[in-house]
Amino acid sequence: MDVQERFEQNRPRLRAVAYRMLGSATEADDAVQESWLRLNRTGADRVDNLDAWLTTVVGRVCLDMLRSRGSRHEVTITPDQPAAKPNPEDEALLADSVGLALLVVLETLTPAERLAFVLHDLFAVPFDEVAPIVGRTPDAARQLASRARRRVRAQPAERPAGREVVDAFLAASRNGEFETLLSLLDPDVRLRVDAYGQEQLALPAEMQGSDALARFFTGKARNALPALVDGSLGIRVAPGDDTLLVITLTVTDGRITAFDAITDTARLRAMEILPL
Incomplete structure (x- = not known):
């Protein structure tokens, strides 16, 4: 399988990551296209794990796009108490709210919080891999996702009009x-x-x-x-x-x-x- 076929296999997942990060289908497509251009510049033969590499690149591209909007400034993250592990009912409520209110809630988060939450909670990317994307330690990345998760849970899951x-x-x-x-x-x-x-x-x-x-x-x-x-x-x-x-x-x-x-x-x- 050549590199373009492998990239196309990853495209739906990459677009889903970018869409949840950016809230715009057009910008998501732009971010995915940028990941393809960077892959061509880097060379697939220099990439050990293509799936993880592409996720990292798309995450960084989205982070740059969010920061360039200038709508929010990064804030200093201070350690919180570890969040309690959610029970199955909490997880079900969170899953219900994500589809309806996620894009609205994400607008209230810093870019780093948004990326940590999207990659880890929605796409199961380990914090060890999230950390270098957001420029934090794994523990700090965990705290970013924890803050974002609490805001998502607190957001009413409004039913769309109609x-x-x-x-x-x-x-x-x-x-x-x-x-x-x-x-x-x-x-x-x-x-x-x-x-x-x-x-x-x-x-x-x-x-x-x-x-x-x-x-x-x-x-x-x-x-x-x-x-x-x-x-x-x-x-x-x-x-x-x-x-x-x-x-x-x-x-x-x-x-x-x-x-x-x-x-x-x-x-x-x-x-x-x-x-x-």
């Missing part, structure tokens, strides 16, 4: 409740499907009108769950936990006004899809 409508829509679809579906759809609601879905899944290119779409969705959604798709409210269809398609949607005044289905596997791999 979440209740999406939950009701999925339940009505699964249960075959045609009238409920009608009540949740705008009369002029429109569904659009990408070219891949039309060709490979035999889906219609476009459908319009609440009656037609209510009939189309009745009895479906058995493998569908709400998700954040590149930061926007949507639906993930994943039989066997393998993402088949995602649907982004628009909710206005309590009704769904538009659906956009993405089924192309290359596009899906490049997207940030966070289950809610």
